[in-house]
Amino acid sequence: MAGRGRAIDGSCTPEEVIVEQFDDSDIVDGTVAGGANTSHTIALKHLSSLLAAVSPTANREAYQEAAIEQNILGRSTFEGRRRTFRYLRELYLLQPERILFRALRDLWDEDPEARPQLAGLAALARDSVFRAxxxxxxxxxxxxxxxxxxxxxxxxxxxxxxxxxxxxAKIGRNTASSWTQTGHLQGRTSKSRAAVEARPITIAYALLLGSLQGQRGQALYDSLWTRFLDATPRMAEMVAERASQRGYLELRSAGGVVEIGFRHLLRPLKETKS
Known part of the structure; x- marks a missing residue:
């Protein structure tokens, strides 16, 4: 990982080493132009097909093999497979040792109805023009x-x-499709803004993104990530309580002080020494 990476808190035995880090660049700062939406959309259908075909415990090579060698994505040419996989990797990383993807993968099967917003949050973190x-x-x-x-x-x-x-103009068309895929737009030829529902898994992921950027406490309830879910700070807090009850995060509130932890989503990835 890059030098700016920081180790995730956690303990390990002498026989294990922590190999997990979070690289600050995994969440783009949004000030440098670029992103998959310059030439593609967030490709929710392809992401869903790939995650359905690959085991949640698989390594990074399994995603590439499924997409390119097995053609799970149904592309007509070998180059098309490689190109689509490249877009997916750019948006979602597709590496279990990277926090953004591992957390998305952890949450993906918990609530299928929330998958469009979960994918959208990941794309928002990774794609500058989409975020713009x-x-x-x-x-x-x-x-x-x-x-x-x-x-x-x-x-x-x-x-x-x-x-x-x-x-x-192409970016405008691509992002129109992407926002339709996330549920923020509705309609085919004439599109209009639609409200999305903040759900426990998407709030957990949104708060995680804020935490990885250094936000803490009540500030986590009012960020780009929660606004993406059309959630007011109070709404985000209420849904976070439900996420805590389901074990997606740890929420403690006393005397006006809020503490939010992510023991499972930020668990260290360990490998046993040979």
């Missing part, structure tokens, strides 16, 4: 008309004079 469109889109009320041109405008506010007109 979020700042305008998430402010829109349910029912507001949303065009690809409007999303291009939102992206251009974050990255002015970065893309030519054709590329910017």
């Amino acid at each position: 469109t979020s700042h305008g889109l998430l402010k829109l009320p349910p029912g507001a008309l949303v065009t690809s041109a409007l999303l291009t405008e939102f992206m251009s506010e974050g990255f002015p004079h970065t893309y030519n007109a054709a590329t910017a």
